[in-house]
Amino acid sequence: MALEEKREKRPPVTPMMIEEEAALRNGSRGLTPGPWAEAAGPRPRTTERHIAVHKRLVLGFAVSILALLAVTMIAVLLSVRFEECGAAADGPPRASGNGSLSGAARQPPGAGQPPGQPEEEARGGEAAEEEEEEEEEWQRRQELPPWARPRLPRHLRPLHYNLMLSAFMENFTFSGEVNVQLEVRNASRYIVLHAHRMHIEAVRVAEDKLAGGVRVARTFFYPQTQVFVVVLNRSLEVQRSYNLKIIYNALIENELLGFFRSSYVLHGERRFLAVTQFSPTHARKAFPCFDEPIYKATFKISIRHQATYLSLSNMPVETSVFEEDGWVTDHFSQTPLMSTYYLAWAVCNFTYRETVTKSGVVVRLYARPDAIRRGSGDYALNITRSLIEFYEDYFKVPYSLPKLDLLAVPKHPYAAMENWGLSVFVEQRILLDPSISSILYLLDVTMVIVHELCHQWFGDLVTPVWWEDVWLKEGFAHYFEFVGTDYLYPGWNMEKQRFLTDVLHEVMLLDGLASSHPVSQEVQQATDIDRVFDWIAYKKGAALIRMLANFMGHSVFQMGLQDYLTIHKYGNAARNDLWNTLSKALKRVGKSVNIQEVMDQWTLQMGYPVITILGNETTDNIIVISQERFVYDSDAKPKDPSRGDNSYLWQIPLTIAVGNTSHISSEAIIWVSNKSEHHRIPAFEEAGWLLGNINQTGYFRVNYDIRNWRLLINQLTRNHEVISVSNRAGLIDDAFNLARAGYLPQNIPLEIIRYLSEEKDFLPWHAASRALYPLDKLLDRTENYNIFNEYILRQVASMYLKLGWPMNNLNKSLVQASYQHEELRREVIMLACSFGNKHCHQQAATLISDWISSNRNRIPLNVRDIVYCTGVSLMDEDVWEFIWMKFHSTTAVSEKKILLEALTCSDDRNLLNRLLNLSLNSEVVLDQDAIDVIIHVARNPHGRDLAWKFFREKWKILNARYGEALFMNSKLVSGVTEFLNTEGELRELKNFIKSYEGGAAVSFSRAVETVEANVRWQRLYKEELFHWLRKSLTH
């Protein structure tokens, strides 16, 4: 599963406006209101349209009621027939009572019974008594009844599912019949399996292959654990196999989980599609099943739908049976052994394009017909073919299924989901129009596809035993985003370079909080499971895997992975299975490292170490290396009070090199496992410097004595190329963060970035830009902000002049463009424009004016977001309206997104408020984009308080909308709060948490710690920083 990721932050627009720009703004008022002026602004909805919509709704409602009634009648009829046949198999029919065959299952109120279903009849007194007796029995045994336990009881195992579905797209309901073949491991009278928000019509249990049925005493839902319980009259016997048949119906939901619907407009007409999102715990909303990853089974799915639609599932269609009334049933081939969470199906009227890999895998990309016609899916299709070939070769395990469909849907809770053979992507992460997409957008699309394809092996073929190790699959998929992209674009150096800024630096920000958590986290309740899908699992997981690959050596690591996948294919594996296989691979090449022992410290402990290397006070080339846990706020309360920060220890593979003005030694590896250790460095000269964590392959920070920092700064200034590109980026990130946490004087990072005027590589600039961003946000509302601003502008000026602006590259293929050079230029332009370089501002304004007057967008693709944002922030309201109008009229998803984000750059608080209010209107802003609007307004110093206020006022609505897709909620909470930094805002945050009504508790505790650290930094270090800046600027 890929989470929504913003690979690059929006330029931090400054509140400063230089005089000339004020003129510019006034000047732009004179713009003639072109043909766009009328169309701009929120278009009033005419009364007629209102009425039409209203009529349609009423009509739709009536139709759905009728259809529901029809469905219910059919279902009732079916269940009657079913009961007859069941009863026949069970011997002579008995007088109908509560005991015989269970009819509609009792569903407690609020358990999500579809509306329109008949309320269940009152239970007979007999059953209630039975139930009480049973509960007392469990109490006497001092045990939780099997349905009340957080995990399914292990006495049954599903072997095979036959699932027959009918999808009614006209009223968004579906009915299903599931037949599960069960193996009994321990005798029991209970069948407990997951089922949630559905109406169960009938249940039957039969002994497989034999005619005899097993009588069902009663059935009930237990919503606390989202299970359905079938109580039998007699025990199921060990090592026999039984068939459980359940007939049910449910809604095709209007939310993004389970089996849900979404829509798009084609030729002015709204069209609907229905698709699934089961990971991690939502398959139970679509069919009764054993919804834990360990219960792998085979699945045979059939979907009945109107012939105007097509249906898709993990496997190809085997046969289609057409009925006379315009319905068709697609029978799909049987799947291999798999877990429920990556099972999938869809009903839509998309079209597709197709390609075939060398090994014969048919790859299709399905999307809305207009996108397919435009060729927007071709890029994804082509790289998918190459990537399947890459993974097959890298893992030495062929892709397991005959086909892979990629499905581009307009709405999805995540960027994408790796369903085996039917991966689903939100359109913005898979469709690409080469003529209007930036490199950054191309990179996003590429990496999401690389990620989901990796899961076809890591996750789908070999599945984690339980969600605590979700990082195993997500960490690998995230790491391989970089390895796989390197395969597609060998010159881009993603794994060696971009990984640092986008993964390592990013997650160390999060994991440096005392409220962080270990990458392997215990989870029990279904409601906790969403929580494990966070950046710690993804990014720390990936960073640990990269560290492991580096200390093992890449070829041994690859061999180990091949063994791991071969041994565990079609099964489940836990982290220790991986460690054991990797240890064995190392042994084969004559190395002995107990990988489990090393990695347990990194996966079971939260946080990471900062290593301090002291070199200058010792003799005989002896250095002192010590480790401690890195935290931003040393005052923050430890999450686990039983252990202080002092008890954290790691086995750290520290690579170290010594250098002098012209040369750096080859690195040596030192395993640091104690608090403090002495080591002899043989080639250490008097004037030499030390550098730790070579190429930043390790997941930790390195600090030095001040003398060594000075030597490193000198080296960077004189000849930075002696130090590798990755280490230059690493030094910048470490220095900024060490200073932010108070481990290092505030001036050191600012002195380091002085060398950037000579830096021609993208990565160090990118690292600096990212590290400056939070510092900028800490300062952007302070009165001395302009001193900081001025200092940064000075560092950027000469490179900005040297590089200039890109030419309009409308006709140039993205892939041909020199990635490094274009990205560097983009980064420098972004810094220049956002910190107020006059030329940059003028250039942006000219480009926007040209667009408006000619109505032709000649702005180079790679800097469009910067130009739009700068234009909106500097120019007047007309420009905002123009961008707003373009946002409505464009159909290209990449363009839509950056236009929307540009609107948040305004410094007009009325416009920002208007935008915030519009963001919750799903017809204007897609649900998943609304969060970005709010977060981006919060990043704007003029809008921070507005977004924060809006967030608090609308929390109920937001929490209801995003509550279940917990990742979105935590993204929202952190995005809105992370740059609050005054005592007053901290108080507001704490008061809000006291008064709000639940949800996202973890995110809020992280928010409090972040804001506390911000406030603390302001109190302790802000003046020190300004003092140094003032001194430095006068020299």
Ligand SMILES: [Zn+2]
């Ligand atoms: Zn994933």
